[in-house]
Amino acid sequence: MRGINHLKELVENIKKTEEMISLHKDHDELDILITQYEDLKAKQVAELIDELTLSPFPGIESLSIIKLIIDKYYPLIKSSDVKQRELKELALSI
Secondary structure (H helix, E strand, O other), X not given: OOOHHHHHHHHHHHHHHHHHHHHHHHOOOOHHHHHHHHHHHHHHHHHHHHXXXXXXXXXXXXXXXXXXXXXXXXXXXXHHHOOOHHHHHHHHHO
């Protein structure tokens, strides 16, 4: 765990990536560019979640923050939206 400042930096990086996604969607840019930014955001969110699971903070509080992150950056994802077979199977079991 690198500390709260590192976590804040990760959040800021996610926000910047979100801005880039919005900017390119608003200007009808190439889908490949948007896909690259969405892939980057997924990696950034995964890194933030990984850091929170290793943190010295209490477990339930970290889990609550992880839920907040997922709800904010990936709203309205339903099990029917999941395309990968194994993940869809897991989503349906939840």
